[in-house]
Amino acid sequence: MTSPVNINRRSIGVNFTETGEAEVLLWAPLCNKACIRLLDSNRMHALQKQEYGYWHLRTDQLRPGDVYSFVLDEKEELPDPASLSQPEGVHGPSRAIALHDFQWTDQEWKNPLLEDYIFYEVHVGTFSDRGTFRALEKKLPYLKSLGINAIEIMPVAQFPGERNWGYDGVFPFAVQQSYGGAKDLQHLVNACHNHDIAVVLDVVYNHFGPEGNYMSKFAPYFTDKYKTPWGDAVNFDDAWCDGVRQYFIENVLMWFRDFHIDALRLDAVHAIKDFSPMHILREIREHVNQLIHERWKMHYLIVELDLNDTRYIDHPERGGYGMDAQWIDEFHHALRVTSGEGQNGYYSDFDGIRHLAKSYRDAYVYDGIYSPHRQKKFGVKADEHPGFQFIVFSQNHDQVGNRMSGERTSQLASFEMQKMLAGAMLVSPYLPLLFMGEEYGETNPFLYFVSHSDPELVENVRKGRKAEFAAFHLQGEAPDPQAEETFRQSKLQWELLEQDQNKILFSFYQSLIALRKELPALRHLNRKQLDVSWNEDTNTLQLH
Amino acid sequence: MTSPVNINRRSIGVNFTETGEAEVLLWAPLCNKACIRLLDSNRMHALQKQEYGYWHLRTDQLRPGDVYSFVLDEKEELPDPASLSQPEGVHGPSRAIALHDFQWTDQEWKNPLLEDYIFYEVHVGTFSDRGTFRALEKKLPYLKSLGINAIEIMPVAQFPGERNWGYDGVFPFAVQQSYGGAKDLQHLVNACHNHDIAVVLDVVYNHFGPEGNYMSKFAPYFTDKYKTPWGDAVNFDDAWCDGVRQYFIENVLMWFRDFHIDALRLDAVHAIKDFSPMHILREIREHVNQLIHERWKMHYLIVELDLNDTRYIDHPERGGYGMDAQWIDEFHHALRVTSGEGQNGYYSDFDGIRHLAKSYRDAYVYDGIYSPHRQKKFGVKADEHPGFQFIVFSQNHDQVGNRMSGERTSQLASFEMQKMLAGAMLVSPYLPLLFMGEEYGETNPFLYFVSHSDPELVENVRKGRKAEFAAFHLQGEAPDPQAEETFRQSKLQWELLEQDQNKILFSFYQSLIALRKELPALRHLNRKQLDVSWNEDTNTLQLH
Structure with missing residues (x-):
């Protein structure tokens, strides 16, 4: 080293x-x-x-x-x-x-087995009126009553302004000031642990945000060897990469060691370009293993991955990077098409119930077959990987927020279909993830919002947003990402929980989550014992 | 598929x-x-x-x-x-x-074990006056008498004009017309086999030459996802990559099946950018395995690799690409610095005898340690890989021809040192490769030459050539790559073999090669039984 x-x-x-x-x-x-x-x-x-x-x-x-x-x-x-x-x-x-x-009081806390995780994804800024860690903390009894046992916090690395999903962060070690900063995050994690709730933190190692990124002034943090959606790639394998690699390894260790974070969700790792003999994810794995070994506290590494490539979750002995689990968007896409959504954009690769059945059985829908949308064969088989290596959802921040009007499922599907989608996810042999508010049918959108200070950048973001929706051939205009109103519209309306139908949905989620924890068939994610049959005429599917 | x-x-x-x-x-x-x-x-x-x-x-x-x-x-x-x-x-x-x-008469031919290979690298155009396969064929008795058992032919894919090293090829399936075309290559391979000489062909899958490249008119053969020294990368993993992958797989199979080539040397595979779950090299490996299985003829896949990354030569079960062997330039660099050459350019990473000893023992000199020239830690350990997975040389077309004046060792080292270098290579626990003419101390240079027809391109090549030597801080002017004289100056002078000192050197190589074949200690490339000691004061090294 x-x-x-x-x-x-x-x-x-x-x-x-x-x-x-x-x-x-x-x-x-x-x-x-x-x-x-x-x-x-x-x-x-x-x-x-x-x-x-x-x-x-x-x-x-x-x-x-x-x-x-x-x-x-x-x-x-x-x-x-x-x-x-x-x-x-x-x-x-x-x-x-x-x-x-910080005075921790979570000495008794024990990170659950990964296979027992039920995730609840939270955006701190829109989860509450105040949009802070402290305000989020107040809702822990509620989350506990829902039955989830892990909150997954969207990125908190300092970003420009006060409104952002978090993926524009430019200080990976600094906790967003407007959320309450480092101490309040420590306070939140401590409180979660005292409520028997694990904390997963979303971290972004594939790019830096477009404003306030001074990294290049210090060192070659970027390389033009690879092109990414955000321009030059973070330099993980070019000259001077060692300092960059150390930077991110230190970041991982800090969250686990100094913030007691239980798991990290590494954003879009397919955009981490690294041809080194030891991929940065594997090097992170090795350091985390050391930490686990020294401290006797378990920590998980979960990746968002758009590759259907088991090398990320394979054991290093098999040449893998040793990640514990990965998101599978394909389950979501197949599920949404099954529920009646149009086959636009990346949905065009999914035909509904048949692909949903495939995802229940094989995790990856595209496991080596030709993908018309990607215009190439895509993926490999993931037969030998246990169910708890895959995370599924019927909506998440991306799937909601990347719609032009940010509609949650409640605005797109009937009440019965909302229950159906919840059930589809919670009976899967994979780890379920809820997006904040879905459990009671939040009606507000989750829109794309920023609060940059550079006018040119603001204009580019607006334009980029419009261009993005060209692929979906949508009519109408996207809300202004920079407007504070766009952010405010995206906040949860907790008062909805006083309404009957929202209460019913909440109880439904509560019951399903309880069932998943209690029923051995749902709790033990044994994919080999799962049989899937389906009927395209009736659009039905049976798991047994 | x-x-x-x-x-x-x-x-x-x-x-x-x-x-x-x-x-x-x-x-x-x-x-x-x-x-x-x-x-x-x-x-x-x-x-x-x-x-x-x-x-x-x-x-x-x-x-x-x-x-x-x-x-x-x-x-x-x-x-x-x-x-x-x-x-x-x-x-x-x-x-x-x-x-x-073609009427083959090599039915009795059996490809030797890879560990018995002694390579002799040939550039068809400068090997003989006529510069053809037929002229090369006439020299097979000579090569046989030298003792080598494999000729490695620099690329023969059709390139612009009649003078080229071969790395500017633009028709990977067409055999260079001026060398004699496909039939004459088949004739040569047949003749080699009848002389008990294997044929290795150098193929270029990492780029196409700059003139006559019409590939993009047909399909997305290139992607701007990656930057290479030649511009956009060949598209092995972007949309439409399947057709590109098939193209190169078919190319590999053609050489083995239709030309009876015994091994391929894949040029600069580090410049093949492929993040697919199955790297193109591994997919090539699988197809070649099928061919071997169906035909009961052995074929080897050898790669030029500037990465010190065993994943290329590891077995697929360990996550490797399954290549049979790789070139190691580092042995060459350490050897040349030991012999007294200046530590310029990429030689600056090599300190002489100590690094040479390391390469004898560990193959890779940079096996995870910091490389000042590359400005990063470089490589991994290759402890478990047998000696026959590594190919070494004291000179080759690149190391000679990439010098501004293309001097072969004969022009740089004393007669005694030439013998020393030959010995250093031939007693190594790796596979030796000779560059045509070194066995008798050819005095002509091997210069960089092209024969493009586009004047702008010609000018750019001239300029690029000059810029390249800036790194070596050389004085003087590089010979004009486009001039026919530059090509003619690079031809072997077979008449030298009539001179005493050249004859002596030839006999020396002959004897060393014979010894290598006869002495069990030299023949069996058991790295584990090799002890290396060295003395920096006397600049000596002992293998036992």
Whole structure:
């Protein structure tokens, strides 16, 4: 290793020793001078160059809560790429935090077996009126009563402005200020554990957001070897990749070790381009295994994957990357077409009940057969993989929010069909994931929203959004992503739970979840004992 | 499979049935009409559209030897992408050939075990005055007397003009006209086998040459997902990749089945970008295994690889691509620095005797350690891989020809050092490869030469060549790649063999090769029984 990762403590950014001194470590291999500016005292301290482009300082002049920035080559003053806090947003200075000060009371907590997980996906900003971790915490008794045992939090890495799905984050180590920051996230995780609820965090390692991304000023974090939907790829295998790899490995370890996160959901790992002999996901796996071994706390690695490629979830001995589980969108697509939705865009590859049956049986619908939408053969067979390696849903933030008008299922399907969809997911031999509000039939949309400050970028986002819907041949206009109203419209309306039909749906979900936990046939995700038969004329399907 | 590859016969291009009819199959998925024009009769025949973008015709109007072209959408008239012959060069029409007409007399031939291979790399154009397969054939008794048992022929796919290393080929199925074409290659292979010499063919699947590349007119053979030194990458995993994959699989099978080639050397496979669940190399492996199984003839797949990544040579059960062996340039680099060459360019990563010792022991010098030249950790350990999975050399076409003045070792090292280098290679626990002429100390250079017809391209090649040498900080001017003189200067001077010192060197190689074949310690490539010690002060190294 060029700069060995210490499993037990974060080494990059600003961290505090047991005696209260600050350890500063910055990776900036191509600059000739690096300083830290302490904004309170307006003092500059030079960092000492180390091997492999790292710069170091140990000082007692920097205390938790202090605000600082880095100055490169006496020119550019920038926030810390490994900042834990951005009190003034993505363009402002960073603030030092002593992550270890938090008083945890979750010593008794034990992460459930992955096969027992029932996920509930949450967007912090729209889950409550206030849109904070603290407000979310208040709903834990409710979530507990629903029966789910894991909340999956959409990305919380600091993003530009106060409204964002989270995938525009530019400080992977800093917890979004408007959600309450690092301490409030620790507080939330602690509270979840005390409610017997696990916490899954969605993290984005395949790109950085378009605003406030200063990474390239520090080091070659990107490479033009590969093209991604977001431009140049994150540099996982080109010259200087070691520092980039360490950066993300440290990020994974921080969430598990310092925030007690139980599982990570790694966003769109198919967009992580890495031809190294050891794929970054496998290197992450090895480090997480070390952490598990040292701390005796279980942690899971779950990936969003659009590849139907078992190498991601295969054991490293078989050449796999060793991820614990992956999302399967194909179950969703087959299910939605079965429920009557039009075969537009990527739905065009799915014919309904026959493909749904295939997904129940084989997980992947496209397992080596030709995909007309992708215009190539797609996928491999996943026969030997247990059901708990696959996560299914009848809706999620993407499937709802990527519709032009962000309609949830409640706006697209009859009440009976909503129940049907819930049942289809909860009796599957895979891990179910609910999207916040679906359990009571939330009627508000979940729209795409941002709060960038760069007008040109705002315009581009608006345009891009329109272009996206061209594929679906939709009429009408997409709501303005930048408008605060678009964000506000997307909030859950908890008062709906006072209405009869919403109550009924909630009880239905409650009962199904309870059944899944109790009935051995539903609880044990044994795909080999599952028989699937279907009838295309009656559009029915039997599992036994 | 979208269009299943038939192991027993070529399906794309023009092929002849047993009854003499022509089967025409063209892949052109995005066009609306495809015709074949027979130039002798000036007749057009429409092809019938099939599934997955293939166009088909069966006709008795087209005979072996006939010249034809394809006409797409009644506009573009183009040569066949799977052409077997380009009598008028890369821009002209194609000629049909009945590959099965050749009368083979090599029924007794048995491909040696890979571990017994001693390679001799040949560039057809400069090996002899005439620069043809027939002229090469005349030298087989000489090569036999040297003791090598495999010639490795630099690429013969039709390239622009008459002078080229072969890496600018644009018709992977057509044998270079100026070398003698398909029939003469078959004749050569037959003669080699009758001299107990195996034939390895260098094939290029990572790019097409810059002139005469009409592939994109037919189908999406390229993708901008990846950047390569040659621009857009060959499309192995993007939309429409199936037809591209089939194209190259068919190419592999043709050489083995229809030309009796014993092994392929796949050029620079690190530049083949493929994130599919099944890497194209592994898919090639599976098809070749089928062919071996059906025909009971052994064939090897050898790769040039600049990655130090065992996944290429690992067994598919371990997640590998199943290639039989790979080149290791690092042995060469360490050896040349040990011999006193300057540590410029990529030599800068090699410190001489210590790295040479490491390569003798571990094959890869960079096996996970930090490479200053690449600015990242590089490689993995290859402890469990037998010696015959690695091919070493003290010079080769690239290492000679990529020098600005193309000096062979004879011009760079003393006579004693030339013998030392030969010995270093031939006592290694890896498979040795000689570059034509090194066995008698050829003094002519092996320069970089082309014979493009596009003046702009010629100018760009000249410029590119100059830029390349900037890295080596060389003085002087590179010879003009386009000049015929540059090509002629690179030819072997067989008359040198009449001179005493050249004769001595030849005898030395002869004896060393004989020793390698006879001495069990040299013959059995057991790396585990090899001990390496070295002394940096005396620059000596002991193998025992």
